[in-house]
Amino acid sequence: MTATILDGKALAAEIRADVKARVAARIAAGKPAPGLATVLVGDNPASQSYVRSKRKASAEVGIESFGYELPATASQAEVEKLVSELNADPKVNGILVQLPLPGHLDEERVLNLISIEKDVDGFHPVNIGRLAQKGREPSFVPCTPEGCMYMIQKSVPKIEGINAVVLGRSNIVGMPVALLLVRANATVTICHSRTRNLPDVVRQADVLVAAVGKPEMVRGDWVKPGAVVIDVGINRVDDPSSPKGYRMVGDVNFDEVKEVAGVISPVPGGVGPMTIAMLLRNTLHGAELSDK
Numbered sequence: 001m002t003a004t005i006l007d008g009k010a011l012a013a014e015i016r017a018d019v020k021a022r023v024a025a026r027i028a029a030g031k032p033a034p035g036l037a038t039v040l041v042g043d044n045p046a047s048q049s050y051v052r053s054k055r056k057a058s059a060e061v062g063i064e065s066f067g068y069e070l071p072a073t074a075s076q077a078e079v080e081k082l083v084s085e086l087n088a089d090p091k092v093n094g095i096l097v098q099l100p101l102p103g104h105l106d107e108e109r110v111l112n113l114i115s116i117e118k119d120v121d122g123f124h125p126v127n128i129g130r131l132a133q134k135g136r137e138p139s140f141v142p143c144t145p146e147g148c149m150y151m152i153q154k155s156v157p158k159i160e161g162i163n164a165v166v167l168g169r170s171n172i173v174g175m176p177v178a179l180l181l182v183r184a185n186a187t188v189t190i191c192h193s194r195t196r197n198l199p200d201v202v203r204q205a206d207v208l209v210a211a212v213g214k215p216e217m218v219r220g221d222w223v224k225p226g227a228v229v230i231d232v233g234i235n236r237v238d239d240p241s242s243p244k245g246y247r248m249v250g251d252v253n254f255d256e257v258k259e260v261a262g263v264i265s266p267v268p269g270g271v272g273p274m275t276i277a278m279l280l281r282n283t284l285h286g287a288e289l290s291d292k
C-alpha cells in the first residue's frame with residue numbers, strides 16, 4: 001500500500017482564498033486592510049527569505065505588510081522600542097518578530113512585550129498558557145501547529161480518542177501541537193531525546209507529528225500501518241547529484257514511510273505552505289479583534 005500524499009500547497013491555497021475573500025469583504029465594508037508588521041533583526045539568509053515569503057503572501061490576499069529591519073548589532077532597547085511602537089500603531093494588527101534573534105538579544109523579553117491581541121505567531125506566554133488551560137481560549141494559536149492540525153483534521157475522521165505521538169518538544173511546534181491535540185481529545189505522547197525505546201513508542205501512533213529537526217530520522221518500521229504522518233522537519237542535506245549540491249528533507253524517511261503510512265505530508269510542499277497560510281488567517285483575526 002502507498003500512502004495518500006497531503007498536498008500542503010493545495011490546502012494552503014484553500015485557506016488563502018478564504019482569507020482573501022474575507023479581507024475583500026472588510027475593505028468593501030469600508031474597513032482598513034489588515035496590517036502585518038514584520039521585524040527582522042540581522043541578516044540571517046533563511047530568516048530574510050521567510051520574511052520575504054510572508055510579506056509576498058500577505059500582499060496576495062490584500063493584507064498590508066510593514067517591513068522593519070534592524071541591524072544585527074541592534075540593542076535590546078532598540079528592538080523593544082520598535083515593538084512598543086507597533087503595539088500602539090492602529091494600522092498594525094499583527095506583529096511578527098522573526099526568530100531566532102541574534103544571540104545577544106533576550107528573545108523571551110521581546111516576545112513578552114508583544115501585545116497579546118497582536119501576537120499573530122501565538123508565542124506570547126499568555127497565549128500559550130491559555131492554550132494549555134482547559135476552558136480558556138488563546139487570542140492566537142501558533143501557525144505551524146495550527147497548520148498541522150488542519151492537515152490532521154483533513155485526514156482523520158475523528159481525532160477524539162486516537163493515539164497521537166509528537167516527536168519534539170519545541171516552544172514553536174512540538175509543545176503547542178501537543179496541546180492542540182489534547183484539546184481535540186487525542187491521547188498524546190510527547191517524545192524527545194531522552195525517550196526510551198523511541199521506535200516502539202512511535203509505533204503506537206495513529207497520528208505522528210515529527211518536529212525534531214533530524215533528517216529522515218523516522219524509518220518505515222517505526223510507523224503503524226495506516227498511520228497519519230505529519231512531517232514538520234525542514235533539513236538541508238548534501239546531495240552532489242542535485243544541481244544545488246543539496247536537497248531538503250523532512251524528519252521522516254519519506255520513501256520508506258510512504259509504503260507503510262495511510263497518509264503522509266511531504267517535504268517540501270507539506271506543512272511549510274500551511275504555516276504562511278495560518279499567519280495570514282491570524283492577521284485577519286487580529287484585525288477582527290481590533291474591531292471590537
Ligand code: GUN
Nearest residue numbers: 096097098099100121143
Ligand atoms: N522561526 C522559525 N519559525 C518561526 C515562526 O513560525 N515564526 C517566527 N516569528 N519565527 C520563526
